[in-house]
Amino acid sequence: MTLKGRTALVTGSTQGIGRAIAEQLAAAGADVVLHGIEPVEQGLRIADELAAASGVRCAYVSANLADAQAAAGLVAAATAALAAPDILVNNAGIQHTCGIADFPAERWDAIIAINLSSAFHTMKAAVPGMRSRGWGRIVNIASVHGLVASVNKSAYLAAKHGLVGMSKGVALETAAEGLTVNCICPGWTDTPLIGPQIEARAAAFGGDRQAGIRELLREKQPNLTLLPPSRIGDVAVFLCSEAAAGITGVALPVDGGWTAQ
Numbered sequence: 518m519t520l521k522g523r524t525a526l527v528t529g530s531t532q533g534i535g536r537a538i539a540e541q542l543a544a545a546g547a548d549v550v551l552h553g554i555e556p557v558e559q560g561l562r563i564a565d566e567l568a569a570a571s572g573v574r575c576a577y578v579s580a581n582l583a584d585a586q587a588a589a590g591l592v593a594a595a596t597a598a599l600a601a602p603d604i605l606v607n608n609a610g611i612q613h614t615c616g617i618a619d620f621p622a623e624r625w626d627a628i629i630a631i632n633l634s635s636a637f638h639t640m641k642a643a644v645p646g647m648r649s650r651g652w653g654r655i656v657n658i659a660s661v662h663g664l665v666a667s668v669n670k671s672a673y674l675a676a677k678h679g680l681v682g683m684s685k686g687v688a689l690e691t692a693a694e695g696l697t698v699n700c701i702c703p704g705w706t707d708t709p710l711i712g713p714q715i716e717a718r719a720a721a722f723g724g725d726r727q728a729g730i731r732e733l734l735r736e737k738q739p740n741l742t743l744l745p746p747s748r749i750g751d752v753a754v755f756l757c758s759e760a761a762a763g764i765t766g767v768a769l770p771v772d773g774g775w776t777a778q
């Protein structure tokens with residue numbers, strides 16, 4: 518139980534990668550504030566399930582991170598719901614794929630707000646408390662698309678490259694104060710986020726969902742395996758552990774070899 522006595526706030530943690538990270542932080546002993554856009558009763562049910570399964574304290578806060586004020590208030594809301602976060606995982610994110618000429622400006626704004634600006638607001642709010650306690654772990658879920666590009670992802674690329682750069686900067690600002698700030702850069706991971714891309718690929722190749730997945734993996738991910746979200750959770754727990762106290766400012770690919778090519 519390496520994280521016993523710590524409190525974690527994980528954004529976008531009612532499903533997908535965020536939920537796996539929350540579950541594994543709880544399994545490592547951390548108390549966890551879940552966050553999502555679901556109504557409070559629904560989120561609290563998930564928090565209660567996690568508390569019962571792991572024996573730690575859990576809470577839930579709802580906030581639309583497209584709204585800068587809500588993002589700026591999230592750390593205070595988590596502190597009121599459970600305790601000040603020692604661990605902050607910025608995981609919430611959305612995707613929209615489209616060529617630049619037709620990319621809807623409204624989707625650009627939403628992706629930048631949710632995938633990038635929200636992490637600015639939560640880090641700004643969380644760092645002073647971490648500093649005063651002399652210990653903090655920030656894990657930002659970027660993407661292989663924070664390191665390399667693919668077509669039709671201009672907003673996502675801008676947000677994820679921005680998140681990697683911002684994280685390195687905050688890592689330098691806090692390196693001597695007991696804090697670490699790192700990014701995890703997942704490749705294709707088995708969550709609802711990539712559903713539309715799987716369907717589009719399946720339609721283009723005239724196959725079923727499995728054919729769509731095979732095509733996506735064949736193109737980019739050499740291990741030819743959709744990552745289970747728990748793979749990302751494992752790495753997040755590692756980055757929060759004492760073993761990783763010397764690691765800050767890295768953007769760590771967990772991508773089945775994608776960015777080695």
Ligand SMILES: NC(=O)c1ccc[n+]([C@@H]2O[C@H](COP(=O)([O-])OP(=O)(O)OC[C@H]3O[C@@H](n4cnc5c(N)ncnc54)[C@H](O)[C@@H]3O)[C@@H](O)[C@H]2O)c1
Pocket residue numbers: 528529530531532533534535553554580581582583608609610611631632658659660661702703704705706707708709710711
């Ligand atoms: N699945 C992949 O292949 C993959 C690969 C690389 C990076 N990622 C990143 O992992 C993170 C998690 O994605 P996922 O794959 O688990 O997808 P997901 O769709 O399952 O989860 C996304 C989460 O973000 C939250 N969210 C969406 N809009 C929000 C809003 N307006 N306000 C607050 N929260 C909001 C959702 O509630 C959800 O919990 C994202 O940042 C994504 O970019 C995913």
